[in-house]
Amino acid sequence: MLRFVIRRLGALAATLLISSFLIFAAMYAAPGTxxxxxxxxxxxxxxxxxxxxxxxxxxxxxxxxxxxxLSGVLTGDLGESLTTRQDVASLLLSRIPTTLWLTLYAAVIIVVFGVLAGAIAGLRGGAFDTAVLLGSSVGFAIPTFFAAVLLMSMFSVTLGWFPVFGAGAGFADRMAHLTLPAVALALPAAAVVARITRTAVVEERGAEHVSVALARGVPWRVVARRHIVRNAMLPVTTIVGVNIAALVAGAAVVEHAFTLDGIGAMLINSVQQKDFAVVQAIALVLVAVFGVVNLVIDVLYAVIDPRVQFGGESA
Amino acid sequence: MNVLELDDVRLDLPSKRGDRALLRGVSLSLAPGEALGLVGESGSGKSMTLRTVLRTEPPGARVTGRVLLDGADVRGLDAAALRRVRANDVTMISQNPRAALNPVLRVSQFLVEGLCDARGESRDAATRRARDLLARVGIADVDRCMGSYPHQLSGGMLQRVVIAAAVASSPRLLLADEPTTALDVTTQSEVMAILDGQRREHGMAMLFVTHDLELASAVCDRIAVLYAGEIVEIATPAQLHAAPRHPYTRLLLDSRPSITARASELPVIPGRPIAAYEVEGGCAFAARCPWAAPRCERDEPALVHHAGRATRCLRSDELADELAGETPGETSGETSGETTGEPVRDRETEATT
Incomplete structure (x- = not known):
């Protein structure tokens, strides 16, 4: 397993190198100086x-x-922002916490609500199932920026439950400030995860080992947990991983809409200002996060499915 | 009292073109410790008969008639009582052990959950019993087997695990649905021997579904032959082989390839097996029966019990001698020719030149 992780980290480094070149070339070729x-x-x-x-x-x-x-990056020097003359590394560090909290919050929403809703829908069927199917279609169809505006007008302006903008200070205040952005960010992914989970659970319910377990007198709740939901988590894990990895990129829209000072909002500004050093640094961070999350998912997958072997190490 | 009694069990499965009958009134009984074989072609309803006992029939199926387990009707049990019956009194072995085990759980978890979660035994006691059971079904390396995942074991090993799980609760009745069909031939006899040994050791009755008449004859006390969702004949293996009373049984016996005689062509039963829902009055087998008389198309035969056996044929009395002897259309001359092997060899040389 260690060999597998090391090999994957090597592949990730190669991916970062190639994407750094592509990003640099794209910025170079873009109009405006x-x-x-x-x-x-x-x-x-x-x-x-x-x-x-x-x-x-x-x-x-x-x-x-x-x-x-590139040589600067390899020695830890990400360069200097063209517009603010500040060190890019420290600029990033000051912005990362907001994005990190936002995406973590959204990830928790995706896992808890997406997986839970899908699993219950698949196990119970009936009206709840129909509601989840409908809800996931709606959730998936609403664009993130529109969901952001909708949530703001409903819960911040009309009801006054949540603050309209800013990231807040301290844990509780931060959570209050980040709730609506996290919901807006998580919505499409949670919808996809709920639907995939439901399908996986329904499919697993029909598996022979499930009816065998029931015919042996194993109680339904044990069968549901140990045989149906657990096995259904195999495909769900992959989908959850890809969606969480994509959150960091999707955060740009939400941070912009809620005027949060995360790296996503920073990316949008920097691109508009052709601030090479900042754009490249953020893009590299996004690629790295995507790679690391996927690596974590692959390792996790092998842990939950004993049939998966680490990349051809043994037959 | 009989362990199991099926009384006029009918099963209908709703489909787009109306209800389809799969069982058309199956009645049978099973004494404690007795082994009854259910034999028939695919679609004759043997597996469905089995599934009505544990109520594992496909969703939407409508079952009528009574399924009495130790005198109590299984069909009327509530969910909790049904679960107790499944955990304690009746167990089932299915055809494919690989599909029966959850692929992501270890063998130990599979065995323990049947004792622990289903019967409320302590985890430690269940683990000890599981190890003991594995040793009893002839698994040499118990530790390795307990820690293995299904994909790491062979089909034969897995079926032993399933048998161990099935006898774990010392049930009164064992339902075996073609337990050796998915295994290779050498493993088949081993697994069958273990199953039979465990059954006798625990004094369990067994309902054994198979399409293999020979196998059923070897392990069963009585054999029920099913055709199109109903029993056409019940008798002991010796009675069946010596003197089948139903034409279908006769043809089933004839269609087994013989080891001693090399046949030029394997005998087959003419026509195709019909499904239970295709039967339109009269004898279900009439269309394929070489002995069919006009009244067979018209009158529906009943299962007649006589001298410890039962037959569902209008002409079984008049045909008794004929069914016990040669098959129609096969003259003795032809048969003797085949045993010498002359015509077969001629054909082979023709084919090679």
């Missing part, structure tokens, strides 16, 4: 422009600029 954003439409003499370009190394060849940036 950083210096035109810096001067913000003012008429500036060509000499000043040239000095700015020289200062940031914007006239260097593409590959040299990429190499300069």
């Amino acid at each position: 950083p210096e035109s954003f810096l001067v913000q439409g003012r008429t500036v003499s060509p000499e000043v422009l040239a000095s700015i370009r020289a200062q940031y190394g914007l006239d260097d060849p593409f590959l040299l600029r990429y190499w300069n940036w």
Whole structure:
């Protein structure tokens, strides 16, 4: 298993290297230049422009600029923001907690409500099942930004239950501030997870080992837990993992809508300002998070399904 | 009192084109410790008969008639009482052991849950018993087997595990649904021997479903032959082999390939087996029966009990001698020719040149 993890971490490093190049190239090829954003439409003499370009190394060849940036990253120096002149690493560190809490909160909502609703729907059937099916269709169909606006107008403006914006300080206040954003963020993924869980549970219910267990006199609640839901978790784990990994990227929209100061909102601003160093750093973080979450899921999968072997180590 | 008594059990399964009858009135009884074989072609209703006992028939199926277990009707039990019967009195062995075990649970968990969760025994006692049972069904390395997952064991090993689980509660009745069909031939006889040994040791009655008349004859006290959802003949293996009283039984016996004589062509029963819901009055077997008379198409035969055996045939008395002897259409000359092997060899040389 250790070999499997090490090999996967190696693959993740390779993925990061390739994506760093793609991200760098995409920013390079995108229209607009950083210096035109810096001067913000003012008429500036060509000499000043040239000095700015020289200062940031914007006239260097593409590959040299990429190499300069990459070697900085490898030594822990993520560069300096073009717009704020701050160190990117410390800028990121100050923004990460909000995003981390937001995505964790959303992940908990996905797991608890998505899996629970799906499992109960699959086991019970009837009206609850129909409600979950309908609800998941609606949840999946509503775009995140629209859900954000809807939740804000209902629970913050009309009912006044939750604060409208900001991230809050301290645990309780933070949770209160993050509830609506987390719900908005989790909604589509929870809908998908609920539906997949329901299907998996219904399918597992029809398995022969389930009817055999019942025919042996094993009580229904034990069969439901040990034979139906547990086995149904195999496909569900994969879906939950992919959806949680994607949350970090989806956080951008929600943070923007709720004016939270996370890295998602920061990413949107930086892209608009062509702030190379910040965009690249955030993009790398997103790729790394996606890779690590998937690795965790793969390891978890092998733990819950004894039939899974770690990548060809033994037959 | 009989362990099991089925009284006019009918089973209808609703389908898009109306209800389909799968069982058309099955009646049988099983004394304590007795082994009864249920034999018939696919779709004759043998598995369905078995499933009505533990009420594991497909959802939506409508069952009428009485299924008496030690005199109490199983069909009328509430959920809790049914669960107690399943945990204590009747156990079932199914065809494919690989599908019967949860693939992500260890063998120990499978065995223990039948004693612990189903019967409320302590986990420690259940584990000790499980180990003991595995040793009794001939598993050499009990520790390794207990810790294994189903995919790590062979089909034969798994069926032993299932047998161990089935006898664990010392049930009064064992339902075996083709327990060796999914196994290879050498394992089949081993598993069958273990099953038979355990049954005798625990003094259990057994309802044994199989399509293998030979196998049923070897292990059963009596055999019931099913056709199209009803019993056409019940007799001891010796009676059946010496003198079948129903044409269908006769043809079943004939369609077994013989080891001593090399047949030019395996004899088959003409026509195709019909399903219970296709029967439209008269004898269900009439369409395929070489001895069918006009009245067989018209009158429905009843199961007539006579001298310890029962037959459902209008002509069983007049055909008695004929059924006990040669098959119609097969002259003795042909048969002797086949035993010498001459015609067969001719055909083979033709085929190779």
